[in-house]
Amino acid sequence: MDSLDFTAVLRFRDALLQGLLTTLELTLICIVLGCAIGFAVGLARTSTNLPLRNLSSVYVEFFRGTPVLIQLFWIFFCLPLLLGIELSNFASGVIALTLYMGAITSETFRASLKSIGREQFDACVALGLPRWAQITSVVLPQALLRAIPTLLSNCVSLFKESALVSAVGMADLMFIGSNISNNTARPVEVLTVVALIYFVIAFPLTRAVTVIERRILQKLAV
Amino acid sequence: MRDQPAAPLVSVSGLQKSYGALKVLKGIDLTMKPGERLVVIGPSGGGKSTLLRVMMGLETINGGSVTLAGKPYIRAGATPARTVIDIAVRRSIGMVFQHYTLFPHLNVMQNLILAPCKVRGENKVKASERAAALLTRFGLGEKLTAYPSQLSGGQKQRVAIARALMLDPRLMLFDEVTSALDPELVGEVEQVILQLAKQDMPMMIVTHDMWFAKNIASRVLFCAGGVIVEDGPPEQVLGSPKEERTRDFIDRVFHIRQ
Numbered sequence: 001m002d003s004l005d006f007t008a009v010l011r012f013r014d015a016l017l018q019g020l021l022t023t024l025e026l027t028l029i030c031i032v033l034g035c036a037i038g039f040a041v042g043l044a045r046t047s048t049n050l051p052l053r054n055l056s057s058v059y060v061e062f063f064r065g066t067p068v069l070i071q072l073f074w075i076f077f078c079l080p081l082l083l084g085i086e087l088s089n090f091a092s093g094v095i096a097l098t099l100y101m102g103a104i105t106s107e108t109f110r111a112s113l114k115s116i117g118r119e120q121f122d123a124c125v126a127l128g129l130p131r132w133a134q135i136t137s138v139v140l141p142q143a144l145l146r147a148i149p150t151l152l153s154n155c156v157s158l159f160k161e162s163a164l165v166s167a168v169g170m171a172d173l174m175f176i177g178s179n180i181s182n183n184t185a186r187p188v189e190v191l192t193v194v195a196l197i198y199f200v201i202a203f204p205l206t207r208a209v210t211v212i213e214r215r216i217l218q219k220l221a222v
Numbered sequence: 223m224r225d226q227p228a229a230p231l232v233s234v235s236g237l238q239k240s241y242g243a244l245k246v247l248k249g250i251d252l253t254m255k256p257g258e259r260l261v262v263i264g265p266s267g268g269g270k271s272t273l274l275r276v277m278m279g280l281e282t283i284n285g286g287s288v289t290l291a292g293k294p295y296i297r298a299g300a301t302p303a304r305t306v307i308d309i310a311v312r313r314s315i316g317m318v319f320q321h322y323t324l325f326p327h328l329n330v331m332q333n334l335i336l337a338p339c340k341v342r343g344e345n346k347v348k349a350s351e352r353a354a355a356l357l358t359r360f361g362l363g364e365k366l367t368a369y370p371s372q373l374s375g376g377q378k379q380r381v382a383i384a385r386a387l388m389l390d391p392r393l394m395l396f397d398e399v400t401s402a403l404d405p406e407l408v409g410e411v412e413q414v415i416l417q418l419a420k421q422d423m424p425m426m427i428v429t430h431d432m433w434f435a436k437n438i439a440s441r442v443l444f445c446a447g448g449v450i451v452e453d454g455p456p457e458q459v460l461g462s463p464k465e466e467r468t469r470d471f472i473d474r475v476f477h478i479r480q
């Protein structure tokens with residue numbers, strides 16, 4: 001094998017940057033939509049309404065129990081057949097990853113809702129707080145605070161999993177990286193650089209999780 | 223009108239409470255006059271906490287009723303799930319628990335003004351002024367913006383008492399509020415409760431601290447096995463109990479304390 005040569009990578013830096021922006025855009029959209037779905041589903045799973053609880057469980061278990069790649073292919077190929085409409089690559093990517101993110105964050109929210117102790121509810125009753133004030137002033141803020149560290153990890157996972165959308169031809173960082181690597185016959189250099197880009201973004205976030213978690217736990221420890 | 227001196231503040235009649243097959247309260251009858259300070263003592267599992275929790279409206283009941291100032295606000299229904307609780311009357315009772323139940327995501331001031339603002343629609347500025355005055359009186363004037371996690375156990379309990387007082391309760395319930403504290407912090411919390419006693423706040427106190435019981439009680443109940451075994455002035459119940467079971471308990475507790 002000849003020596004490493006990173007000039008090929010440098011030549012394509014604009015394309016790589018474009019891919020990175022697509023990846024970030026896709027990830028951010030799916031984080032926002034996925035968290036909203038996740039919170040609603042997390043509440044549904046702790047609800048007393050049995051059909052609602054069962055329905056939400058089926059959704060969550062299905063998306064947690066199957067490979068994301070298959071979910072993606074399924075939405076890319078089957079959904080247009082079922083709905084009778086063409087979906088852009090980007091739209092299928094967003095739908096698939098949002099549903100996946102919704103499923104994993106719903107577990108995060110469910111755990112955080114459950115971790116609020118019975119004493120907190122006793123205190124609400126003893127203070128005569130109306131039901132809506134209990135939810136908005138006591139339950140929701142604590143559930144969100146407790147969920148933040150795990151939600152951040154969920155976001156990092158999503159950011160990395162998003163590389164799968166290259167498999168359905170979406171021009172994200174991974175897709176552009178493998179194209180460059182095929183065209184330049186420099187897979188080692190190109191893929192190393194692509195991996196480094198993912199790492200440079202994901203690593204500080206994973207470290208932040210530890211710090212933020214410690215801060216929040218300190219604050220919530222009573 | 224409703225505060226005629228002779229009328230009882232609280233009356234509990236035929237109160238029964240079970241957890242599944244376990245009968246925890248087996249028909250409690252009790253009246254309390256305004257200004258009285260009832261201390262409830264008794265062995266673990268005797269139903270003391272349950273009695274207070276029922277009076278606070280935190281539990282369903284299997285039989286009987288509880289009345290506050292002439293209004294029956296807790297009544298047994300056909301099934302425990304049908305227990306009728308009058309929420310408006312319940313609001314005039316305050317409770318402090320053994321384990322600190324401050325809201326951890328709110329600072330001390332926010333903990334105090336949450337209920338007045340949400341329940342009574344009180345103006346935030348007014349509520350904050352009242353809160354600051356109360357906290358200063360309890361020696362917490364420096365802690366207005368501290369979070370619960372930054373407070374000692376004794377400070378947390380004093381905040382919890384202040385929080386309950388913000389709603390001007392007509393009756394305060396204290397369930398072993400010093401049991402989770404380090405011994406050196408017990409005094410500061412008991413002092414605050416003694417302060418309230420001086421102002422004739424009606425209260426019901428569950429405690430294992432016999433010194434405190436002696437100093438604060440105007441009346442002592444010995445509660446065991448889901449019934450009130452003995453009920454009388456502190457000198458009698460703590461000093462020379464009439465009932466055999468009370469005597470055994472008092473002997474044991476004082477023995478441990480020596």
Ligand SMILES: Nc1ncnc2c1ncn2[C@@H]1O[C@H](COP(=O)(O)OP(=O)(O)OP(=O)(O)O)[C@@H](O)[C@H]1O
Pocket residue numbers: 241244246264265266267268269270271272273
């Ligand atoms: N939520 C519950 N579910 C089932 N059983 C319960 C529950 N709460 C209390 N009990 C039972 O009811 C009985 C009375 O409990 P309670 O807490 O009222 O006793 P206590 O007199 O306060 O005791 P302690 O001095 O230990 O606090 C106990 O046997 C207890 O196990």
Ligand SMILES: [Mg+2]
Pocket residue numbers: 270271272397398
């Ligand atoms: Mg108890």
